[in-house]
Amino acid sequence: MSQTVDRALSILPLLAEGPANLEQVAARLGVHKSTALRLLRTLHEHGIVHRQPDQRYRLGSRIFALAQQAVENLDVREIAHPHLVELNARTGHTVHLAVHEEDEVLYIDKVESRYPVRMYSRIGKPVAITNAAVAKLLLADLPEQERRAVAQRLDYPRYTARSITDAKTFLAELAKVREQGWATDLGGHEESINCVGAPVRGPDGRAVAAMSVSAPNVVVSADELLGLLPLVRRTADAISDEYSGKTPEKERHP
């Protein structure tokens, strides 16, 4: 739409490949040297572009600062909420969103089941970290050393007969979750409740949150709940994409 800006922005991916001098930039833009110079100057004034001692141009610190500030000011909950609502509308079950924080995993959003039977949980409340699907997802994403250390520190209460009650089993479960990219909790926390969940990832690929769908046995069987897995994963991926600022393939013709 705006030619000047268009040209200026086209410089960025070019410089991301590595340092380049004025002539190279001008050549790849297909413009006169003087034009390229003025564009680079403007980018330079904004700190987007950095000038090396050898006069060549590179991407500058401002790019890093902007990227960092942008993620800091992003609110997962705000972005995720509409997706959670939609998933709840489609399935009718309780949907949770959780984050990891200092050896705890906390619910930060929840959309209640439309069925009369509901499970107990509250926004801001720590989850059953050794069994909840969202906890497995978030801990599975940690680097190996830290994952092992955390697993050692935890308590393993036997909520039910199917609870995970030791670090070794837990780590094995995390490895599986890490591998497959989704997690379940089949009666490990509350006897009659099953969950299936998937991670929400940020622009760097790390899990920033996790979401799950929970339902009691009496409403749907574990197998039926697992049938929702593709939908849950698609939802989580959609949140990830939106959180990362990715624009999905949409508009074909204007």
Add this chain to the structure above:
Amino acid sequence: MSQTVDRALSILPLLAEGPANLEQVAARLGVHKSTALRLLRTLHEHGIVHRQPDQRYRLGSRIFALAQQAVENLDVREIAHPHLVELNARTGHTVHLAVHEEDEVLYIDKVESRYPVRMYSRIGKPVAITNAAVAKLLLADLPEQERRAVAQRLDYPRYTARSITDAKTFLAELAKVREQGWATDLGGHEESINCVGAPVRGPDGRAVAAMSVSAPNVVVSADELLGLLPLVRRTADAISDEYSGKTPEKERHP
């Protein structure tokens, strides 16, 4: 220099603060809505700006992708080299640059001492990881869990009487190094050789490399070498800034 580009770039820090709609952007730029719209469109086409479902604008994934690609294609050695040469010119001693890679710390650049007595080292060769100043610096920067795990895995050869020979001592030394932001090796690897070093940090604050000045006892005493510390640190910081694309305060009037 270029008004259009200047305005377009001014939008970025504004959006980094959080999502904003067209009017807000136009207002803060001091331009007509239609002008802001066209700028945002251009930014959008380049993926720099993302449009949320609620029509508001945010920074897009391209920012993150660019920042990431830029650091990947950056060569610390290339940037550091002139600084190392200058430091060597000023001090006369051997200057090393090293990086951390899979439980090893490797020399990736070296500027030889001007004195006849030289120390043995080679580019590409692993350093004495339990004693070298550069190794301490790079390992001290790891997250605590990983640092502990690495320390356990290492061997602790007794090169000299002053070598570090156990994990506990090593971890204590790393903690000290982490705290003070610089490191030494006083005869821990070779009896008669002392080193003093400082870390090179990337835009995110993590150490991407470390550099050191080494000299034999017969040329300068350990105390004299320590006198070079401020210079070494300034050099390392200068490399860090340049690596991160920071432009130091320079030009006052054009």
Add this chain to the structure above:
DNA sequence: TCGAGCCGTTGCAGTAAATGCAACAGGCAT
């Protein structure tokens, strides 16, 4: 149901601002 208000979008005419040219300048190597 209708209408008012809010915001984003579009077409257009005027002109400001970007472009390319050509000449200059500074550095480096021959």
Add this chain to the structure above:
DNA sequence: ATGCCTGTTGCATTTACTGCAACGGCTCGA
């Protein structure tokens, strides 16, 4: 010293950016 290579500047041309005003879609309230 001299020539080449690359970045920089002043200027005339005209392109393409701007602001205006009118339109359109949507939401909210009467």
